[in-house]
Amino acid sequence: MSDAVVRVRDLHYGFGSRAIFAGVDLEAHRGRVTAVMGPSGTGKTTLLRLITGQVAPASGSVEVFGQEVTRLDTAGIYALRKRMGMLFQNGALLTDLSVFENVAFPVREHARLPEPVLRQLVLTKLHAVGLRGAADLMPPELSGGMARRVALARAIVMDPELLIYDEPFVGLDPVSMGVVVRLIRALNDALGITSIVVSHDVRELASIAHHSYLLSGGKVVAHGTPAELDASPLPVVRQFMSGEADGPVPFHYPAPDYHADLLGGRPRT
């Protein structure tokens, strides 16, 4: 397993007294699409923040490209991030820059390319996501799906070795979703990059992921190929894969007894 680009070992993390992760182990291998699934609130996005060094774990190890992220200083983390790209849930485009300038932004910051070369590079990436014609639009003029694709072009413009997707399918219409799903796998295969996709869209992930992890209750409760997860007899996996409202993952957030709460007149803050 020496080709692991990301290796997370015995990860513990929490907000105050609330534990988000209690011993998570996970690996993402070179050239593969690794899916991280789980119900809302299981800390999927937090896991990405830990991998990118935005927050530090309480204990455990997060290794990216063989480097322990928790031991890196700011310069080290920035050097590491130059080798990765990330697609945010809302695109996170810079709203005062055009689509072209958004994609050109990381290149202008990190490389001094002649303008014609930069233009060629940016248009190539925009063409790859089908938005070369939208180069002069401003972010507010884009639909959600288009913004996501521009953000994808920006994420790949520096030719990263690792691409991280945070809920890439949220809020997309079926056509845009189909486009994004195909793009993720196509970019992964064409550019030979390693991809980590965090989402709870089981069907979409099944069609592109090589390996999936299912998080629940602060731990990895199952992992394997999409087919293996589909065939898993574990109740928590069955509930998640088939989208049942109640099961090992309760429908209700922990609360006092319903009748006592209704009749007891407990004051609300």
Next chain:
Amino acid sequence: MIAETLSRVGRVGLFLVRVLRQAPAALARPRAVVHQVYNAGARSLVIIMLSGLFVGMVLGLQGFDLLQRFGSEDALGIAAALGLLKELGPVVTALLFAGRAGTSLTSEIGLMRATDQLTAMEIMAVDPLRKVVAPRFLGGVIAMPLLVAVFNVVGLFGAQLIGVQVMGVDPGAFWSQMQGAVELDDVNEGIVKSLCFGVACSLVAVYEGYHAAPTAEGVGLATTRTVVISSVLTLLIDYILTAAFLGR
């Protein structure tokens, strides 16, 4: 309460050090700084000029009313010039700056935080302190003395308009007494004050924006804090600097 305030002052101080460390890199690409001078300065010109005119007119009226009781209305030029250069110019400009440019800086940076734009920059290995905060801070610091100068010129015009044109003070006396009495030190006091206010108001604005809670309410609260803290800080610094200059 005191410990919390001290800890907050410490955090703002450390933030200032981090921003100043990024200042040379921000100045190396001056276009962004010039753009921010335009945003904070040129876009505040209308409110600064209008306010300067009215403050000057009031100064002309009140000054004339006071001085004529002692038969010294010819000294109106001195009173208006010293009042504007040393106090009203820097202070009123700083208060207006906090309300116009400061709120705009805070809400812009706060919204960039709320929409993950700052986080996206960090992930692209671009330090938002260098790319977003430092140019805005420097733009504010550079714009403030320029705005104060404009405020003073328009204010003097307003004082002259009322004092000389309306109330009938002799124009020769108005200008010559001003020329004779105003020292370079008086001008310097105004410049030092405007620079200090520029640093304080710009720092508060970018700090509050950068640390705003990433919600609509958080950005709103941060914007309010910018106005309140900048205004109080301006008046506090004004007192300290005035005492220091008078005590020389």
